[in-house]
Amino acid sequence: MKRIFAAALCSIAPAALLAGCATTATSTGADTAAVAGLTTQPLPASVNTDLPRTARPLHYTIDVIPDAANLRFVGTTTIDTEVFERTSTLVLHAVDLTFSSARLLPADGSGTAIPLRTRVDPQAQTVTLTAPRAFDPGRYRVDLSYAGIINTQANGLFALDYPDKRTGQQVRGLFTQFEAPDARRFAPMFDEPSYKATFDLAATVPSNQMALSNMPVAGEQDLGNGTKRVTFRTSPKMSSYLLFFGLGDFERVAKQAAAGVEVGIVAPTGSGTQSTYALDTLAPMIGFYNDYFGVNYPLPKLDNIAGPGESQFFGAMENWGAVFTFERILLEDPAVASAASRQQLYTTQAHEVAHQWFGNLVTMAWWDDLWLNEGFASWMETKATDHFNPQWHALLSRVGGREAAMSLDSLVSTHPVVQPIRTVSETNQAFDAIAYQKGEAVIAMLEAFAGEDVWRQGIRGYMAEHQYGNTVSDDLWAAVEGAGATGLTDIAHDFTRQPGVPLVMAEAACANGRTSLSLTQGEFSRDRREAVAANPTRWRVPLNVQVGTAAPVREVLQGQTTLALPGCGPVIVNGGQLGYFRTLYSARMIAELARGMARLQPINQLGLMRDNWSLAQAGYQPVGPALDLLAAIPADANPVVTESAVSRWGAAYDLLETEADKTRLRNLAIAKYLPVLRRMGWQQRPADTVAEANLRSELIATLGNMGEPTVLAEGNRLFAALASDPKALDGPLKSTWLSLTARNATPQQWERLAQLAATSTSTVERQTYYQRLGAVADEALARRALALALSGEAGTSSARIISAVATEHPELAYDFAIENRAAVEKLVDNSARARYFAGLASASQDPAILGKLRTLRAATPADEQVPIDRVIGGIEQQLEANPRMREQIAGWLRLEAR
Numbered sequence: 062m063k064r065i066f067a068a069a070l071c072s073i074a075p076a077a078l079l080a081g082c083a084t085t086a087t088s089t090g091a092d093t094a095a096v097a098g099l100t101t102q103p104l105p106a107s108v109n110t111d112l113p114r115t116a117r118p119l120h121y122t123i124d125v126i127p128d129a130a131n132l133r134f135v136g137t138t139t140i141d142t143e144v145f146e147r148t149s150t151l152v153l154h155a156v157d158l159t160f161s162s163a164r165l166l167p168a169d170g171s172g173t174a175i176p177l178r179t180r181v182d183p184q185a186q187t188v189t190l191t192a193p194r195a196f197d198p199g200r201y202r203v204d205l206s207y208a209g210i211i212n213t214q215a216n217g218l219f220a221l222d223y224p225d226k227r228t229g230q231q232v233r234g235l236f237t238q239f240e241a242p243d244a245r246r247f248a249p250m251f252d253e254p255s256y257k258a259t260f261d262l263a264a265t266v267p268s269n270q271m272a273l274s275n276m277p278v279a280g281e282q283d284l285g286n287g288t289k290r291v292t293f294r295t296s297p298k299m300s301s302y303l304l305f306f307g308l309g310d311f312e313r314v315a316k317q318a319a320a321g322v323e324v325g326i327v328a329p330t331g332s333g334t335q336s337t338y339a340l341d342t343l344a345p346m347i348g349f350y351n352d353y354f355g356v357n358y359p360l361p362k363l364d365n366i367a368g369p370g371e372s373q374f375f376g377a378m379e380n381w382g383a384v385f386t387f388e389r390i391l392l393e394d395p396a397v398a399s400a401a402s403r404q405q406l407y408t409t410q411a412h413e414v415a416h417q418w419f420g421n422l423v424t425m426a427w428w429d430d431l432w433l434n435e436g437f438a439s440w441m442e443t444k445a446t447d448h449f450n451p452q453w454h455a456l457l458s459r460v461g462g463r464e465a466a467m468s469l470d471s472l473v474s475t476h477p478v479v480q481p482i483r484t485v486s487e488t489n490q491a492f493d494a495i496a497y498q499k500g501e502a503v504i505a506m507l508e509a510f511a512g513e514d515v516w517r518q519g520i521r522g523y524m525a526e527h528q529y530g531n532t533v534s535d536d537l538w539a540a541v542e543g544a545g546a547t548g549l550t551d552i553a554h555d556f557t558r559q560p561g562v563p564l565v566m567a568e569a570a571c572a573n574g575r576t577s578l579s580l581t582q583g584e585f586s587r588d589r590r591e592a593v594a595a596n597p598t599r600w601r602v603p604l605n606v607q608v609g610t611a612a613p614v615r616e617v618l619q620g621q622t623t624l625a626l627p628g629c630g631p632v633i634v635n636g637g638q639l640g641y642f643r644t645l646y647s648a649r650m651i652a653e654l655a656r657g658m659a660r661l662q663p664i665n666q667l668g669l670m671r672d673n674w675s676l677a678q679a680g681y682q683p684v685g686p687a688l689d690l691l692a693a694i695p696a697d698a699n700p701v702v703t704e705s706a707v708s709r710w711g712a713a714y715d716l717l718e719t720e721a722d723k724t725r726l727r728n729l730a731i732a733k734y735l736p737v738l739r740r741m742g743w744q745q746r747p748a749d750t751v752a753e754a755n756l757r758s759e760l761i762a763t764l765g766n767m768g769e770p771t772v773l774a775e776g777n778r779l780f781a782a783l784a785s786d787p788k789a790l791d792g793p794l795k796s797t798w799l800s801l802t803a804r805n806a807t808p809q810q811w812e813r814l815a816q817l818a819a820t821s822t823s824t825v826e827r828q829t830y831y832q833r834l835g836a837v838a839d840e841a842l843a844r845r846a847l848a849l850a851l852s853g854e855a856g857t858s859s860a861r862i863i864s865a866v867a868t869e870h871p872e873l874a875y876d877f878a879i880e881n882r883a884a885v886e887k888l889v890d891n892s893a894r895a896r897y898f899a900g901l902a903s904a905s906q907d908p909a910i911l912g913k914l915r916t917l918r919a920a921t922p923a924d925e926q927v928p929i930d931r932v933i934g935g936i937e938q939q940l941e942a943n944p945r946m947r948e949q950i951a952g953w954l955r956l957e958a959r
Contacts, residue, residue, distance in 0.1 A: 103145045108255050108531070109427040109482070111185070112152050116144045118251045118258040119200070125247075126265040127308060129220060129233050132211040138248045140203040141168060141258075149195040151203065154245035154252035155181060155188040157217070161206045163190050168200035177203075186242070186485065188249055205249050211235065214890045215372040217246025218306065222856060223369035225310070226331030229822045234309030234329070236368050236385060238378055241428060241488040241892075244301040252301045254424050255531045260296040265289070266308050273307035273327060275299075275382040277362050297359055297381065298529045300424050305380035307366055314340055319348030320357045328367040328392055329824075335392040339365060342407055342449070346414045349445055354418045355521035356528055363417065365410060367391045369824040370857035373864075374893035375492070377409050379416030379438070386413065394825045399793040400745070400754030404453065408442050415441035423524060426531040428482040431491045432557070433534060436478070436500015440508075443501065452750045457701045459505060460638055460667045464675065466499035467562050467643070471587040471679065472938070474930035478503065478557040479534055486924040489892040495560075502641045503556045509639040510603045510615075511546035519544035552617070555600040556641060561586070561593075563600045563642035564681075565618065569650055571629035576608050578632060581621040585643045587679045587938045600642075607636035607665075631657040638668035645676060651686040658693035663702045666694055670702075674709060677949075678942045684949040688713075692957075696733050700752040704759045707734055711763035716947050725954040727767045734760055735769065743775055745793045758797045765801040776801045780810060787817060796829055803833035804869070811842045819854065831858040835865025843870045847877045851884050860888040864901065871905040875913065895921060896928035903932045908940060 103114045118140050125136040142151070163177040177190040190203065212219040215238040225232045237247060245252040266272045268289045276294040283289050296304070307327070314336050315325035324343045326336040343365060351357045360382040367388040377386035390409050393402070419441065420434035439462070446455040469475055478499055482488050508516040519541030527536060534557060538550040564585040569578045584597035602618040609630025616624060626632075631654045634644045646654065654661075654669060661669070673687035694706045710730045717723045738760040745754050765772040780802040782789035790798055803814060811834065818830030835846040843866045849855060850862040863885065867874035878885045878901055889897045898917065902910050911933060918929040 104255055110253055112251060115146050115148045116142050116151055117256050118142055120259045122261045123248050124263045127235055129235055134211060135208045136248055138205045142201050142203055144198050144201060147195050147197050149192050151190045152187050153249040154186055155249045156186045156246045158207045158209045163205045165192055166202045168202055170202055186245060216891050217243045221368055221370040223824050224822045226329060226822055232310055236307045237305050239304060240302040240378060242485045244304055250301045254300040255426050257298045257300055259298050260304055263290060263292040266291060270308055271311040273366060273383060275305050275380060299381050303381045303421055305383040316340060316344055318344040319351055322347050322358050323362045325364045327364050329369055332392055335394055338393050339391050339406060343410060346411060346445060350418060354524045356524045358417060365391060372890050373860055373897050374890045377413050379413045379420055381421040384413040389825045389828055394823050396791045396823055396826045397795050397829050399796060400751040404751050408446050411445040412438045412442035423527045424531050426533050428488045428491055429479055430534050432478045432496040432500040435496045436504055439497045439501040440504040454701045454752055457664055457667055460671055462498035463502045464671050465494045466502055469494050470499060470560060471562050471585055472931060472934040473589055474927060474934050475560040477560045484924045490927050506603055506640050507549060507553060511541055511549055515545045516541060552601045552603060559598055561598045563602050564645060565634055565642050566645045567634050567650060568647045569632045576626045576629055576632060578624045578626055580618055582618055588934050590680060602642055603640055604634060605636040605639050607633040633665050638664050643672055643676060645681055655689045655693045658690060659695050663699035667702050667705055684946055685953050688953050696737050700756040704756045707759050707763050713950050714767055716943060716950060722951045722954060725958050730767060731769055761797050762801060783813060799833045803836055804838055806837050828858045831855045832861050832865045835862040836868050838869050840870060843873060851881060867901040868904060871902050872907055872910055875902040895925040899929040899932040903935060905936060911936060
């Protein structure tokens, strides 16, 4: 049968399409460089790909008809393709797509179309297109017709249901989420970052709805049946994961930014002024990034699109020209907007706009270098935030980011910044604190090593050379070294190609006005301290040593050294907290730092406090030195530092068990910080900075959780007012007061929260209420919250309710999720499932949970086990550390009370 079909096909096929049909043909392929008409080259062997290296796309023409009501869509795709070697098959990515036709034509569309047989491989997430006979290298057109599904979680084309802000009725919006490997759910594609192409997108949609994509609308055709066909302008050359499509009852506000770019905020109709702050802060970012990168934003518009829901995997996505951000982050609902939410809005938007260059204009060649996207966007977000909002003290946030990264990086389950990625699951798991926060910390360290001017010159050269292309990390190091940062590549390799956290052990002595500083490098670990002490990883560690008020001394530590430094005074090895390492100071140096703590720069106060607490947790020193430093931070320190100090006292309080110990710590905290709260007042003041407003919120939360009577009384008074006025708590402290009251809620208070959640027409407010319903201390109410999560009432907040229960009752939440796994999985993005289930147990202090997690791990595919390993490692470390920390904190408190 096949042979007869092939012979008949040869009699009608264009010669260029099926060259070699004649029995006399002897061609076995051709040198791609010698084939006339080829305009691109195959991927280099160094670039990973799941697909055969036989072809690549040049241009996609995609036309879709979504059926939102039935969660289905149909589509057609034409791919202009370059074929590099003689073959009879083309392999594309495809998931959950069913094909009705596929055919191959010459590039100009002339001649007779050749039907292609389709074979879908769900496991490999591919479709193989097979022609009857082999065809030669050259340019072709692949036409495909297919149908797909609209998901209810954020994978591929997905739907979000939400209450209309005007009527309260349920409405549905459609959006896409393609990173990392989900564009293949929307259309058959070469769905990998190195396969860049241009895109033409069209959609047939209801006439009264707004359709969105990366580029502005090119035209609309009224089809006369309540629908219209919308076509968008051709995109720039980009990776498939950056394509975007959205549809719904939306409104758009816009203004002009630099270089003729129009920026807009798209939100559900009725959002009104909730978009104002996002729009006003988006516009200036274009000019700032144009200037920094030395390459202007190349698209005519940049929208940020608010999605009324939430995901367990991400908060925003950098689709080129059409950023997607969940509404709870992007819009300012006056009922619940706070200083912290405004800060999150700004930094998230700054992150996604930075991606328009780092990630979109220049893209990593493969997911191994994901950090080239995420680490740099995180670093640039902080730089932009500090530039536009210096009063926020954004650079101090890098200490918290560094701590988050080191928490993961000091476990045996860690991985290098540049890591081998082979599967879809491994790609999804790569979006972690190593890629983001360690990436940012390493970049900040390398920028300090190179100098800001040299670093920026290198970045500009990198952008200019590689725009619209793909890179690996070494391309960036070469650009910065070329700008003058000699030796940077070796340091960068040490910190990106091997995992772990350097430990610098320091001993200093001062005589005759000079300090002798002895430094020895080791490795910091939370779960294998003895092993790394015996055989530590080696790094070239850039230091910025500060002695008293003398100018900092730069040094690169390799192994060990002794430095002779001018001056005496407290010695800070990681001055400015610019290095990615921990410093273990001698007892004498710690005592001197504690005595001088009030005079140190805020960044060093914060870094020393956090660093020494982590060293104590891991067993490198007693907790006493960390508490000495913490106690030495003045109550009137920089508000960001004070906020972190208050939070650290709260963490210490939660570790304690006896009422006597808790009372001692409570009294200490109240004596030091209640006057600060009284001076600031219960309500946010117009003159408050974001940092001050965040401090007030932390003071209320921490002192309230410690049981401070006046804070509890104010919380109960405000909550009681909700009985007669549902808006009584509206304002910037609503989430703070709700959290405090909900934690100790009575059944009647819980019922009131549930009623407020069910009747609110604000997506963000509903999410706030539903989360608080789960974060309750009473186990009976926690069980009611879990039942509510599976009732369907809470929509996309359902998974968040279960996570909230896990903060107070981790074993209960974990057991519930496993017992109802099929139902819970429907609430969670495909890309987040492994980390979600394991994460529910992460706060547990019950050793029995470890056996349950190991059972989960054994039933989980190997490429999805890393999140489970991390939770197991974290719990094991806490089970070892907490009794020791608890005893030492109690002893320190008893000494302080004398």
